[in-house]
Amino acid sequence: MNPTLSRPLPQRGRFPLLGRLALACGAALCLAVPAAYGQGAAAYPNKPVKLIVPFTAGGGGDTMARLVMQRAARELGQPIVIENLAGAGGNVGSATAAKAPADGYTLLYGTNGTLAINHSIYKSPGFNPLKDFEPVSQLTQIAAMVVVRPTLQVNSMAELTKLLRANPGKYTFGSAGNGTTSHLAGEIYKSRAGVSIVHIPYRGGAQAITDLIGGQVDMMIEVMPNAAPQAKSGRIKPLAVTTAKRVASWPDVPTIAESGLQGFDVSAWDAIMVPVGTPRPIVDKLNAAIHKALADPELRSQLQQRGAEAAPSTPEELSKYITSNIPLWGDAVKRSGAAVD
DSSP, rough: HHHHSSOOOOOGGGHHHHHHHHHHHHHHHHHHHHHHHHHHHHHHHSEEEEEEOOOOTTSHHHHHHHHHHHHHHHHHSSSEEEOOOOOOOHHHHHHHHHOOOOSSEEEEEEEEEIIIHHHOOSSSSOTTTOOOOEEEEEEEEEEEEEEEEETTSOHHHHHHHHHHHTTTTTTTEEEESSSSSHHHHHHHHHHTTTTTEEEEEEHHHHHHHHHHTTTTSEEEEEEEHHHHHHHHSSEEEEEESSSSSSOTTTTTTTTTTTTTTTTTOOOOEEEEEEEETTTTHHHHHHHHHHHHHHHHHHHHHHHHHTTTOOOOOOOHHHHHHHHHHHHHHHHHHHHOOOOOO
């Protein structure tokens, strides 16, 4: 016979009063914790929310983050305050966000650069996108544009490629930083076109575009939210887009594939993440606010003008997408020979 089962059960009267009170309080506490947790999630947010953008203010990523998340703030009923923490291709701000409290009051604006490319191109990015963050929602899918300084004597992608092939090592291409989409897109173009151009990394796309306008660098392949406004104003010359199809808002600009490099197809994407451990009800509330924001016709039009298409997702869909993109961009890094200087 099991000795434990053979023992007589204690009678109710044998518990001291203090013990019974302790048990009762313990049970009440167990019930109160989830209740308070649920109330906290229901009240979220009750103060401003911080969004870490790991790029310089005024760049393409910063612009996209502000467009979408300031509209989402209206759904949340609290302001979303942008904090720009640039450096190491977005790793500095991303690593900072990973260490923030998991309470929904610190969000991260992530991209295919920070959440996928950097984990192939940097030895130690300082964070793990799959272990240190909870996915909230993808925001958009983004085309990039080949742009050149206004004084460069080329007017098509074919002319640019011909010029670069005839002058190896003479011309430069700027990027938003080592490991960013603009860097990797440039490296892929170099490899595919068989040209030699010197990479000049900047601390963000805005600085690179400024120097392109000023003629300090010769060309860029930059995400359209950053490049398109300057191209539209005539400060830089657009030659092609990097996607397989032309961008609807720029129908007269051909693709790189149309210009002689068949099969060329590079696009960027962005998303919102929160530190791992953030309560699911808070993640769901953020997700719902983003979906409502991206359903706004005015916002969708603004995004399209910048070469971006709204692409909201569930947290699970975003997780799978990031998981698949890490090896995808990793292979591109290896093929292109791109590396951090």
